Amino acid sequence: MAEIRFSESVSARLEGGVLLVTIDNAPVNALSADVRSGLMAALDHVAERSTIAGLVITGAGNTFIGGADIREFGKPPVDPLLPEVIERIETFDKPVAAAVNGPALGGGCEVALACHGRIAGEKVSFGLPEVKLGLVPGAGGTQRLPRLIGTVMAIDLIGTGRAVKAAEAVALGLADSIAADPVAVALAFVQEQAGKPLRRTGMIAVPPAHAKAVGAVEAKVLAKARGQAAPAEAIRLVKAAGELDLKQGLAEERATFRRLRDSVESAALRHVFFAERAAGKVEGLDKVSPRPIAIVGVVGTGLMGSGIAVSALISGYRVVALEQTEEAAAGGRARIAETLDKTVRAGRLTADGRDECLARLQTTAEAVELAKADLVIEAVFDDLQVKTELFQKLDGIVAPGAILATNTSYLDPDTIAAATVDPSRVVGLHFFSPANVMRLVEVVDCAKTAPDVLATALAFVKRLGKLPVVTGVTEGFIGNRIFSAYRREAEFMLEDGALPQEIDAALEAYGFPMGIFAVNDMAGLEIAWARRKRQAATRDPAARYVEIADRLCEAGRLGRKSGRGWYAYPDGERTVDPDVTAVIETARAAKRITPRAFKSDEIMNRLLNAMCDEGKALLAEGIAARPGDIDLVMINGYGFPAHKGGPMFAAGQSKG
Known part of the structure; x- marks a missing residue:
């Protein structure tokens, strides 16, 4: 039969009395307004024709549906909204099957969850990665997934944002079966289910879970989140699926999604997402062919x-x-x-x-x-x-x-x-x-x-x-030059009255996995020491120079490898060492510095300003092409928390 076109990116053809609907919205079949309206039109078409048994939804190319359309981020919503499309699929009178031919991510996974059957291709993956953008699923993912795979595994998948391959999806109950040709199997499923009671995901009761197992997976997810809000909200919503009816659960999920969407944390993670898409792009280089x-x-x-x-x-x-x-x-x-x-x-x-x-x-x-x-x-x-x-x-x-x-x-x-x-x-x-x-x-x-x-x-x-x-x-390129700038600022604060453990605690509370002095101990203090000695002859004598790290190196305190650095490491555990405090106090006294107390906020502000100022210099000199590149380097190379967006993004927030 001839192709039927329901929108620019949604077309269909009749196969054995079943409408095969194909989403073709390159590159990842994202759920744009055009795709959503096309799906609604396809459902209308099937509803109006008694000769059509039901429909199968699949994707063109190598992707089922890659999620929301990022081009719509930050723009006013356009009807029909995804939750409306998904509710229509789940409550549809005729069978709807997903022939999952490639990655089904985010909203794509939510579409599959609402279908009455899910047939997975051999190389597909399913995932709800919204937490990576500071969000929770907003079209039923937190409410439908636990009904299929249980609370514990739903917390694991949604709370971490990890994807599962076909075999694990079937083992969990997320997909019904694996097929070399998922479209053929999905068409047969719809023909076989026509006229029978349909398995609607939202109507399934959440299977009971052991409190101990739920607590364990919750602790694992929260430990990895390091203060990020979205994973904790995802856990709360998954648990709520077992306590609320579907309508209440969906309303709570949508309200949470909207609140998180408007948060600084989500803005930061979206900034990182777009920065990664821009990274590695050099003006004029797109027309240059790489060598084999x-x-x-x-x-x-x-x-x-x-x-x-x-x-x-x-x-x-x-x-x-x-x-x-x-x-x-x-x-x-x-x-x-x-x-x-x-x-x-x-x-x-x-x-x-x-x-x-x-x-x-x-x-x-x-x-x-x-x-x-x-x-x-x-x-x-x-x-x-x-x-x-x-x-x-x-x-x-x-x-x-x-x-x-x-x-x-x-x-x-x-x-x-x-x-x-x-x-x-x-x-x-x-x-x-x-x-x-x-x-x-x-x-x-x-x-x-x-x-x-x-x-x-x-x-x-x-x-x-x-x-x-x-x-x-430039010396140290982007990352080490910024690292040197904020290490210098940290050492200034040491002289002025802060202690290594106070500066490290402020960084860790902000979301860094490890503070700067603990990082120095892990890397070894002798590397930077050798560099300082090389630069000694050309150093501006009027510039402020902190000698505390040099004194530690001279005393053989080279970090973890020597068992002592900014900290002591008896039995491998990091502990505050009074000998280091004594070295710091001696250095202050030699410069007649009267130490003062530092609050955590002041420590972080000074460190962030040091990073941002050096970043601005890198941009002005043309060493870095864009602020997002600097943020990516600090996040992926130096432990800057992604949910804070990087130093350049964070500086823009504090000034905004």
């Missing part, structure tokens, strides 16, 4: 190098890892294999996947083996001479079209590039440790980096599943 990359060379297989190698292997690349000796190369292979084993144990990689990765890995002490690499990333000691000599050596080995990438944290990549035969093929790829886990990569656009080299670096980072943020050349 099949083989990645990694020089150095320490913690950083082995992490980079693991990321590349898991993403399907062949890897040649170079070490100085055969013994070191064997050790590097063992380190990479152990990291892959940990990934298997964590359930993020199959045993077969690990074996495939190892089959694509070559470790060697022969630099000539890098001749076949399309991209070589150095992860050697952060010393200018070491890195420069390495790149000069690689000049004579790698192919002319191969890219050379430096993973330096603080050194000037332009100086390294200038020492090579072809500086245009040099780019910075600043990974964060552990590189196989951390999402952030600062992609350094050097003075001579060719556009297609930058495009290739961005494409490579994205294929690794990581978040690329482009930065210009």
Whole structure:
């Protein structure tokens, strides 16, 4: 039968007396006003024709429905609203089945929940990720999901925003079955159910749950939330599904959704969402084709190098890892294999996947083996001479079209590039440790980096599943330069009267997983100490300089690795050390500083201002392209809480 078009993005055709409705709203079949009105028109069409048994809803392409249309965010609502469409589906007199052909996320999952049957394709996923935008599901997700899968699992899924694949969805009761051709099975389901009593999700009683199990999953979700409001509200609403009737529960959910939608927290998380979409976009680069990359060379297989190698292997690349000796190369292979084993144990990689990765890995002490690499990333000691000599050596080995990438944290990549035969093929790829886990990569656009080299670096980072943020050349790039600025401010406050544990407590209360002095202890105090000593000759003698960290390093207090740093670590536990307090008091006395008390709010305001001021300088110098890039670096590299939006967003809120 000919195609029937119900709206620009919703069409249908009759298949065996069943209307097959297809949503085609690229790229992710989002639930725009056009999609919603199209679905309503399709339901009207079926309701008016006794010859049509029911309908199947599916998505065009590789997605079922990817959620709300982000282009409608912040705009006045347009009828029909999604809750109305979903209620119409659930209460419809004829069977409605979801042929879930790809991801069913957010509102897409809520549409599927309201259908009378859900047939999952083999590679689909279901999820209600609204908490990641500071929201709760707003079209029945918190009320219908617990009716299908129980309170405990509903709290887990909605409270964390995690998605489940087809097999888990069926095991939980979220989907009815898995099929290679979900459309065919869904059509058969509608034909078979025609004229029979329908299983309406909203009419199912929430299965009883053990209070202990509910308490355990609640505690897990709240611990991960670190003060964020949406997960706690999601828990409350899921529990309410077992206490209220559907109408009351839906009203409570909608009111909560609207309240959270208007909150600063949700605005912050939406800012982060849009910042991620913009990240890695460089003006004019969209027309530049990246070079093909099949083989990645990694020089150095320490913690950083082995992490980079693991990321590349898991993403399907062949890897040649170079070490100085055969013994070191064997050790590097063992380190990479152990990291892959940990990934298997964590359930993020199959045993077969690990074996495939190892089959694509070559470790060697022969630099000539890098001749076949399309991209070589150095992860050697952060010393200018070491890195420069390495790149000069690689000049004579790698192919002319191969890219050379430096993973330096603080050194000037332009100086390294200038020492090579072809500086245009040099780019910075600043990974964060552990590189196989951390999402952030600062992609350094050097003075001579060719556009297609930058495009290739961005494409490579994205294929690794990581978040690329482009930065210009400056000491420490975006992240470490801001980190240095706010560490300096924290040390000023130490001299003025605050203590390390007070500053760390303020940061942790704000939402950081760890305070700055605890972070310094974990990283090791000797790295920044070496840098300060290098800079001593060029430091402005009139600039304020705090020597407390130097005194700790001179006393052998280098952080966790030495058992003492800003804190002491008896039995590995972080404890306040009176010896550190004494060092601080001595430093204050030497400068005749009378200490004063600091409140938590003042500590955070000073730290946020320091971050924001440095961020403004980075923007003014053209090192960072946009405020959102700075926010993403601080969130993904330095533990800034995402639900606060990053330092630039937070500064805008305080001034607004």
